[in-house]
Amino acid sequence: MKFTEQELKQLKSIQSKYNDYTLQLGQLELELIELKQRKQQIEELVLKLRTEEINLATELTKKYGKGTIDINTGEFVPQ
Numbered sequence: 001m002k003f004t005e006q007e008l009k010q011l012k013s014i015q016s017k018y019n020d021y022t023l024q025l026g027q028l029e030l031e032l033i034e035l036k037q038r039k040q041q042i043e044e045l046v047l048k049l050r051t052e053e054i055n056l057a058t059e060l061t062k063k064y065g066k067g068t069i070d071i072n073t074g075e076f077v078p079q
Contacts, residue, residue, distance in 0.1 A: 003011070020051075068079040 064076055065078055067076055069076045
């Protein structure tokens with residue numbers, strides 16, 4: 001007993017789609033790995049920047065005392 005050409009065509013189509021979807025899932029998983037790595041790198045950069053911000057704030061407070069600064073004008077208003 002043999003399958004008809006139409007049945008074989010349908011089976012091959014389904015198998016081909018499974019293979020395609022499996023490949024797509026694999027590619028997405030690789031992209032997710034890369035995105036997670038990039039996210040970790042950016043998180044580390046943000047933490048480093050936060051440390052720089054704290055250090056600068058400490059230096060400026062020692063130099064000028066407590067107060068507020070207008071970033072646009074550079075004007076410092078003591079507390």
